[in-house]
Amino acid sequence: MTTTPWEELVTSALLGTDRRPPALPTGDGAAGPDAGGPAAAPVDPPLALLDAAARHTVRRRAGLLPASAAPLPPPAPHDGRTPLPGAAARRLAQLLADRPSAGGGRRGSAPDLTELLPQWLAAANAHGYRAPAPALPALLDAARARTDLRPQALAFAGPRALWLAGLNPEWRFALRGAPGGAALPAPDDVPGVRALWEEGLFAERVALLGAVRAHDPAAALDLLASTWADERAEDRLMFLDSLRAGLSDADEAFLERALTDRSRNVRSTAAELLSALPGSAFAGRMAGRAASCVGLDHTGDRATLTVEAPHECDAAMQRDGVVPQPPSGRGERSWWLGQLVEAAPLTLWPDRLGGRTPEEIVALPVADDWRDELHAAWCRAAVRQRDAAWARALLGAPSAPPATGPGAASSAALLATLPDGERAAWVAAFVAAHGLSEAFQLLGVCTVPWSGELGRTVVDALDIAREAGSYPWSFSGVMGLAERCLDPAEADRLEVLTAASDEPEDAAPGAGGYWSEAFQRLVATLRLRAAMHAELAPPRA
Structure with a gap:
């Protein structure tokens, strides 16, 4: 096996010119004693190696032939949704450019833009806007980094984001059947549905099953039953879990058969679904x-x-x-x-x-x-x-001692079964009776924006905690919820709470300054949310 001159130069460079002197090519313009001229100067092997490598590199580049042109990608699909207003597009760029803070230090009084992005996306989708083309890469990067953003971000990004995702391996997650992901065949396209069900990625199949189920529950069950015996246990579990949406008595026979499944988790999920019938x-x-x-x-x-x-x-x-x-x-x-x-x-x-x-x-x-x-x-x-x-x-009654109730986690789950208004009223009464120390999970299940009664009750409880000299960082979770969930119209009423107050003698050191910053951030965030919604509002005819 012979080596090329370039490989010989690389070997000399790796081993060292002392151990492997470079075999310098002839005809490089170096005069020798046989050339009839004066005696050549002594050659410095390292420099000679570098000179030879440089000359060889030029030769290699000069000898390259142009490659055949790759085929152009298909054109980006049309997105017929309403263009995003200019002010809203600038706001989106600002939200996407912000980065989460690295640590848990003092947050200051500036709004946390990363926490507002989900709310902005939900509002933009509700208005039916399409994403600006220049924002698509940043949207895909944000969705890749934050799975909680993916459904809203991909729905807003639309078909052009899927086109981009096909050109960049880092964005392939968008093609895997998540909401807003790969385009699914129409539920009544029987050959297309069957082909994707048999050949698609798992997440594509989950999305397909949900789409068919929403259109024709019986067809979805037939589709699932056709490959059920050959599916992996973890896939059977996920497919079964997708039956929660639209669960009805028509699913009973299939779920009864799943009770005999060889996977314990599948059996447990089938039993849970049957108990809801x-x-x-x-x-x-x-x-x-x-x-x-x-x-x-x-x-x-x-x-x-x-x-x-x-x-x-x-x-x-x-x-x-x-x-x-x-x-x-x-x-x-x-x-x-x-x-x-x-x-x-x-x-x-x-x-x-x-x-x-x-x-x-x-x-x-x-x-x-x-x-x-x-x-x-x-x-x-x-x-x-x-x-x-x-x-x-x-x-029970919201005024009853929390110790006699079902506990915070169970209470939150129970509240989720109640109508929105009743849920907010119950939580407001609970906060008024017991304060905020055990209310965080309960507040998290209330509809956004909070009702006026609930919002006022939460702010009053925060003000009471501030006046009592409580540690403000103990309420950082509730304050963060208030920033995202309070009605933006409350900003002017809360302005009075932004001033630094006198600290009680037994207050935590520096608590007054922290409370002032927290309320300043709350007011600033509410005003920013109000501006966001105004920018997204369609122009009046």
């Missing part, structure tokens, strides 16, 4: 088991709920999705009981317990310290079955 045979089986565990005792002065938890988790229970092995630190019988009660239809209990209403049932005493376990299972059932009446009963 109160008329299903599964719900009837669970109702029978749960009814045998909970009853009324009339022997005392007051009716009391009695609980007899299951003594075993038999094969039939396991087939219906009951997990036999409890988590660490949890008793087996209480674990089995909770699964039975949460899967049983809530319509069982009024008939089972003497015609009582949910409020009356929840108020009954429970024997032998089973109350917390029973109520927690009812909370999960109310959330799963979207039962507002039971949610109200389990939440």
Whole structure:
């Protein structure tokens, strides 16, 4: 095997000219003693190597032939949506250019633009605007970095972003079937649907299943059933989870078959979905088991709920999705009981317990310290079955001590089943009675912008905390929510809170300055949000 002159030069450079003197090419203009001229000057090997490499590089470049031109990419598709107004386009560029702060230090009084981008995108999509072409690369970069932005960012970016994504491997995520991602065939395009279902990427198939299900639920089930046996367990789980949207009695037969799946997670998800169908045979089986565990005792002065938890988790229970092995630190019988009660239809209990209403049932005493376990299972059932009446009963009065309620996480989940106005009113009353220390999760489920009553209650509670000299950073989470969720019209009313106040003697050092900065940032953010919405508003005819 022979080596080229260039490879020989590279070898000399790597090993060193002392160990491998360069084999210099002849005819490079170096005069030697046989040339009839004066004796040549001594050659410095490193310099000679570099000179030879330079000459060889010029030769190689001069000998290159032009490559064949690559085919041009297809033209970008047309996007017929309304162009974004100029002021809104400039605001978008500002939001995309901002970067999240690196640490958890003092934020100052300037608004956090990165937290406003999701809200801006949602408003722009609601108006049906198309993204400016120069902003598409930055939008795709933002969506790649933040998965929470992807649905809104890709929907706003539109078909031209997909065209760009096909030209840049870093943006290929946009082609994988996420909302706003790869263009799907029409739900009634049977050959196109079948081809993508059999050949597409997993996320494309998930998106396709959702699109077909929204158009024709029966066709979606047929599509899923056609390849169900050959799917991987993790894919079956995701496909099954997509049936939550539009779940109906027509899905019962398929879900019953999924109860025998070889994957425990698939079986559990099928059982959960079936329990959300109160008329299903599964719900009837669970109702029978749960009814045998909970009853009324009339022997005392007051009716009391009695609980007899299951003594075993038999094969039939396991087939219906009951997990036999409890988590660490949890008793087996209480674990089995909770699964039975949460899967049983809530319509069982009024008939089972003497015609009582949910409020009356929840108020009954429970024997032998089973109350917390029973109520927690009812909370999960109310959330799963979207039962507002039971949610109200389990939440109780907002003025009741939080320790007697279902806990912050369960309360937030229960609140999500209530209408928007009722939810906001309940949380406002809770904050007015107990302050903000346990309200963060509850505020997070309220509709944006907050109602006037809720917004005023939150601001009053923040003002009370400031006047009391509380640590302002303890309320940074609530303050961040207020920046994103308060009605922007509240900015002028809050201006008075931006001034630095006198600190009580027992206040945290520097608390007054921190509070002033926080309220300045709140007011500035609300005004910025108001400007954003004004810039996005369509011009009046």
